[in-house]
Amino acid sequence: MKEFGYRRAADVEGAVALLDADPGARFLGGGTNLVDLMKAGVESPGLLVDIRDLPLDAIETTADGGLRIGATVTNSDLAAHPEVRRRYPALAQAVLAGASGQLRNMATVGGNLLQRTRCGYFTDLTRACNKREPGSGCSAIGGEHRNAAVLGASAHCVAVHPSDLGVALAAFDAVVTYQTAQGEGELPLADFYRPVGDTPHRETALPAGALITAVTLPPAPVRSRYRKVRERASYAFAIGSVAAALEVRDGRVQDVRLAYGAVASRPWRARKAEASLNGAAAGPEAFAAAADAELAAAAPLDDNAYKVTLIRNLTIAVLTELAEAALDEEGTAR
Known part of the structure; x- marks a missing residue:
């Protein structure tokens, strides 16, 4: 590992000033x-x-009923x-699906969003x-790419983003607040x-x-679920995941949020699927059609086409579970 310096920041302004003075x-x-990554020689600050x-x-x-989560939580x-x-x-x-308790005790929200591909x-x-x-070049395209991207990739890179947290934050329309030497800014996820x-x-x-x-998370439907599929039962990175939030009224979808993980270089917000579901009857047929609308753009490689079927089935299963819970609650209220 390359020799490096270490400074403990006392405040946000001081931390930003240190990076402003040393871009490396x-x-x-x-x-x-x-x-x-430093041990592997990929990063050398x-x-x-x-x-x-x-x-x-x-x-x-927050004042509107959302939540503001500090970056070092x-x-x-x-x-x-x-x-x-x-x-x-x-x-x-x-x-909870993302890592062991030891890692969760150390890992931070801000760092989770900035983690590099695996x-x-x-x-x-x-x-x-x-x-x-x-x-x-990209060795994965002609090499081992079983866990590579099927959405939003390019001829230059087919790596996927590893964050579980990021997928859920994408579904909830999170907004990232940051500080630079020039002041504060915001970026929707x-x-x-x-x-x-x-x-x-x-x-x-x-x-830079x-x-x-x-x-910051705005208010969202309280009924939500995250489902992750991995190749082994112990903690591992996803081969596919779905974060969904659903609100049903009189048997029809009133609000839906849907995001996919392990299918793209970033958490993938399924906007086409959401659009097809607004006002639709809340059932497996509509959920399947929504998944198909989103996945029509998928461009799998030779060894990862299974992800398209996997995400389709996950979408149907998770939304069906949420819809059944909503309908049961609606029936009980009556």
Whole structure:
């Protein structure tokens, strides 16, 4: 590992100033991804700025009934928070599905959103990877790509984003707040991650040196669910996942939020599926048609076409479970 400096930030302004003075520096939260990449030689910052002591670890209710989650809130604290569990259950489920208790105790919300892909070619310095070394090529396209993207990929990169948390946040229309030397800014999560295009190494729309300070969730349907499929029962990255929130009234869909994980370079908001469901009868037939509308754009490689069927079936199953719960509650209320 390359020798590096270490500074502990005392406040947000000081942390941002340190990165503004040294563009090669990196913020250190839980370090569960960054430190691994440093050991592998993928990341080699000359300075780590520790932000764990900054006052960014609160979860607060907003004036409109949403939640504001500080960037250094640990995944464990996020999943255990009573308001998260009550109002955004899919978010708690996504965090609990994401990693072991030891990792959740260290990993932070801001760091989770910024974690890099787990594509094996990205961490193998002997293989070509446009995300690690722009212009070198993408080894995954002609190599091992069973877990590669089926939506939104390009000829330059087929890696998927590994975050479970990010999928749930995408479904809930989260907004990321950040701080730079020039002041505060906001990015809807829908705009936070850049499309792959021909610059897969440019992963987010964050300005250079920006520090994520919070993630805000607007009010959402209380009935939500996160379902993850992985290749082994123990903690592993998803081969496909769905975050969904659903509100049903008189048997018809009044509000629906749907996002997919492990199918693209970013958490994938299923806008076409949502549009097809608004006002539709809440049942498996409509849910299947919605999934088909979203997945019509899928472009799988030789070995990952199974993801299209997997996500279709997950969409139907999760939305059906939510709809049945809503209809049961509606019947009980009558």
